[in-house]
Amino acid sequence: MNFRRNTSNFFAQVSYTLSMVISLAVGSFFVVNGQILVGGLISLFLASDRLTSPIISIVNITNQLNSVSPLLKNKALQKPISKQFNNLSFVNLPDQQRIVFDNCTLGYENLAILKNINFKIFEGDKILITGKSGIGKSTLFKSLLNELPLIKGKILVDNQLNKSNFLSNFGIVGQDTYIFAESLRFNLTLGKNIPSSQLIKVLKKVKLEYLANKKHLDTPIGEKGLSLSGGEKRKVEIARALLNKKEFLLVDEGLSGLDDDSRKQVFSLLQSLPQTIIEIEHTMSIEDKQKFNQVVNLVAK
Missing domain, CATH: 1.10.287 (Helix Hairpins)
Known part of the structure; x- marks a missing residue:
């Protein structure tokens, strides 16, 4: 192109x-x-x-x-089609609980990968999902987003999240960040009309201060020398979610492939956000694990 x-x-x-x-x-x-x-x-x-x-x-x-x-x-960026959320039961949850996995069995086509998954997600929690490669960490995300049906159990969701489009509650941060060969402004807004002052504010919030000015906002990323590192691309993706007021961030190996300095910056940024963060990582130091409210270690049964 x-x-x-x-x-x-x-x-x-x-x-x-x-x-x-x-x-x-x-x-x-x-x-x-x-x-x-x-x-x-x-x-x-x-x-x-x-x-x-x-x-x-x-x-x-x-x-x-x-x-x-x-x-x-790009299907990931299109408006999601309304679905029947057969995995989810909307109820009034107590004590700032937002989502509860209640004795869930997860898998594909009735082939169970994970059994007896039980944990609660509270508002503002930072939750780490760990387990060996192929154990079913991404399957858990897909079940929550209703991309895969539950084999057994239920996912309880607080009624406050029962919007016309349930998926609008979630922002996704993954290994592969989609960056358009357009301006930084377009990559942040995806065509929406958002004031420059708001874009500058969110760029500062995600620690991209040197880009937080009108000159860089209108500079094409892919063609005019404004090249972004892997860590900066992840920060742009996080900024998109913040601009769209996402209450949850699902981070699927979002630290993977980054150099040590970028990894530390992105990890620190995620930990500092008020949003509820559910993060999948293949490896994580003991020191970093201790910074999470909850660590869910998935084991095949």
Whole structure:
């Protein structure tokens, strides 16, 4: 896509430059031969500009539409289709409880992977889900989001989360952050109309202070030198969730693939947020585990 955009921009600019040069050369020839005055030369030059400027505009608009097309095709970013939440029972939970896994058996097509899953999630909790690779950590997320049916048990959800679109309560932070070859503003808002002051505020909150200004907000990330590290991309993803006022962040190996410094920064940021964080990590130091309100170690049964 970037190749097509760069190619179309190149030919548009070449066409524009050639038309300017040709009109100036032809006009100068007529002036030298006394066929037109300098005013006529200026008129010829402006007429050529009016002819070619719309071509540049059309190319720019086409490129913008093409750049947004992945947003329309990406299922993770589309508006979720309303589902029947057969995994969830909405009830009035006490003591700031928000979600309760009650004797749940999780798996695929009635093949149990995890049995007797029992734990409570309170508002603002930082919960770590651990277990060996393939044990079913992501299966737990999918069951909560109703992507997989429960085999047994039930997930109790507080009525405060019973919105028309239950999934709107959740933001996702994963290993692969989708970054568009557009401005930082677009990557934060995904096309929504959000004031610059709010974007700057959230950039500071996720520790991207050097980007927290209007100049960087309107700088294309993929083409103008504003390259982001893995840690910075994760912070942009967290900022998206904060801008959309997500109450829960589901972090699926969100620290994976980061260098030590970026890992520490992202981990510290997640721990500092008021949102309820449910984090899946394959490995975690004993010191970091102690910072969570609850550690759920999944074991096959």
